Amino acid sequence: MSQTNLLLSSSPHVHGGDSVSRVMQTVIWALMPATAMAVMVFGWPALLVILITVASCVVTESLFVKLRRRPSTLGDRSAALTGLLLALTLPPHTPWWVCVSGGVFAILVAKQVYGGLGFNMFNPALAARVFLLISFPVQLTAWPVVNPLFGEHAYSLSDSIAIIMTGHQGGAELVDAVTAATPLGQYRTETGLGKTVQEALGGQFGFDELQAAGGLVGGSLGETSALLLLAGGLYMLRKKLITWHIPVTMLVGCLLPATFFWVYDSAHYPDPIFHLVTGGLVIGAFFMATDMVTSPVSIKGQVIFGLGCGLLTFLIRTWSGYPEGVSFAVLLMNAVVPLIDQYTRPAIYGQQSIKS
């Protein structure tokens, strides 16, 4: 034998070069523009929220994996991604302990308890967000107004640390103008009082769809710029990480009924563009619903899943007690993924011709 170090193995002998860490890293890159925008729009506090949440996820993951005596899984970068996604669903001034509880919940309860990456049934970031929303409704619905990083009233770094660490809102002059309703919240509250959509969103509130699409509007960190999120989504599509099916069907599932109701009664139902540029629809469609672990594996299943997410989002936004429904919609659809998977197995080659 001339070669003693030849490997013997089962085919295939070559690989496409894809890896879990590359998948996760690509999603993180895709989120970067929107993340940067969030920090630009809301200032240093936003950055602190993101860092604390990501760190708590990563630390929880490494501790728990060590506890289970399993090899470290930090290399797959899924914990960091979960942290980033969770942070982007939080308000810009979320106190540190809320961030940490969210991070621990996401990794510990929503992911590791199921057996770690690949075994969780629900999107960990969204599960944690809903957990926080139910447990700490006040902190989760405090929406500070836009306060750009280098703007006139920008928070200094020390102010920012104070806001996140102590909940103290810094100088007295800031207190008055710190919070305002999100467009979705405004719409729900005001139309609930019998006003029309135009009355609710116009006038003093001064909602402008173009501005909202660009990101200059109050809300969660990742709800701001629909355009940059879309850019990230397109990047993932280009990298062939996701297919268009879930995002597009989710948008259609929400916007189609929205259009229908808007045409039917535009005084009480906002136009579809409003639905698109406000709240978490875009981040939900491109980054939450497309989470591989918790979405169906077949294309047919993904279409059903996407439509369901979109439709539920619209229903919750329009008629439920919460102004925003993306998290609930996606989680509800997560729950039926095994069922969808079972009934949407592709017709295999040669089976149809047997039946006919």
Added chain:
Amino acid sequence: MPKRLYVPLHQHIGQPCEPCVVVGQKVLKGEEIGRAEGFVSAPVHAPTSGTVVAIKEHTAGHPSGLTLLCVVIDPDGKDQWSPALQGIENPLSASPAAIRDKIRAAGVVGLGGATFPSFIKMSPPQGKPVGLLLINGVECEPYLTCDARLMEEHAREIVAGIEIMLYALQAKQCIIGIEDNKPGAIRTMTQAVGPFPSMRVQSLPVMYPQGGEKQLIEAVTGRQVPSGGLPIDLGIIVHNVATALAIRDAVLRGRPLISRVVTVTGKGAVKPANLECLIGTPIRDLVEYSGGMHPGVRKLVLGGPMMGVTMQDMDVPVVKGTSGVLALLQDEIADQPEQACIRCGHCVQACPIRLVPCEMAWQAKNNQMDAMADLHLFDCIECGSCAYVCPSHIPLVHYFRFAKLTIQADRRAQQRLEVDKARTKAKELRVQQEKEAKERQKEAMKAAMAAKKKAAAEAAPAAPAVTSAPAAPAVAPSIEATPPVESAAGQPPQADAAAPAAESEAEIKAARAARAARAAQAAREAKAAKQQS
């Protein structure tokens, strides 16, 4: 010309050949050295003239490194053709059966890699006419370029082969499928089919595993072969381009399949090349001829990168189904630890059969073999696409192969169990029947005994009266009684019990004789049983 050729006697799907030469025999090029056994089989021929130096087990391209019986030939360098090989001068006026016989005798098998004896695919079953002959010019796997090269250099010969095949199959149309990254092959083949209105070249987008028979049919015709069925169910027959060339040589010139084109490539090969080489050439000669290997080759693969088999040494010979030899360096090979499935669904989208590999792998890990079969495990063609795209580096195909073998082993065990059950049942029945036969015999004996007793009892009162003739009437029934005793040798207690009952001396004597006979017979039986065991 290699110094020594190792020609395996099993280079095709089906039963292996029987060697029909002896050590020391001189053989001529093209002479039959392995005779086909059974229907699904193909003969093997001497690749060149020379001497048979051994018929022995030799390493072969088997995943477990198993050996095959090979005829080892030392070439004499004259490369002298056997004069016995005769072609059919004008095949288009010969009978299709004669053409098939030529193909069969030449040992032509599917050269795409499956190595199914070609003459069988040239004999469509009754009532299933062939509408379309599909010629597979799609390379089986990436890396391989042997078929493209063949089409560029031997387009006219291939087309001549196709003409013969169309005639023999009585088919009207032929489509030659070639992937569009082989413009040279498309050009030469289009030129070559020019004069034949029944043939055309179809350019196909590059997509692995389009070289698979069923995938090619779907790509060209848009139709699907029924699961578990054959292309002939759609009136289609698929042959590889190299097979078409081999059929031409077999029919026109009577020349058997003794060489083929092999792609030698991979980053570890110094000068990647397509080499025409004799069957039986060790890989080592092939690689050395092409310029040798770079150091640091981690894997030697026989076949393609997706479905090929790794080799443990370079003595493995080229066989009819060898399409490529790959020398792969570390950076080419998939060598990563398996991670958890993240359900990305890339495997689902990659599977040409449209299976759900991730779900099947899940079941495989939980040893749910029945569930895997329900997920159409046996439709898997092991193309490797799923494992290629898997970001978690899960060896999916490996799981599926394992599951297939496990299920097949289970089924065989089940079959054996059924056979055993049937045997046990048959044995029980036989034992029962024997028992009944014995009972009947016992009854018969008892009846005979009773009759004898009755006769003795009748004789006894007469005895005191006629003393001169006591034995005569008594002996007669006792002689009559002995045969059943002897034949019932298996039941000594009953027979013995009868002895004390005998009242006359003659009867005791008779019983003794019977006992002796029984003992002798028992001894004979014991001896026979001993010999048997």
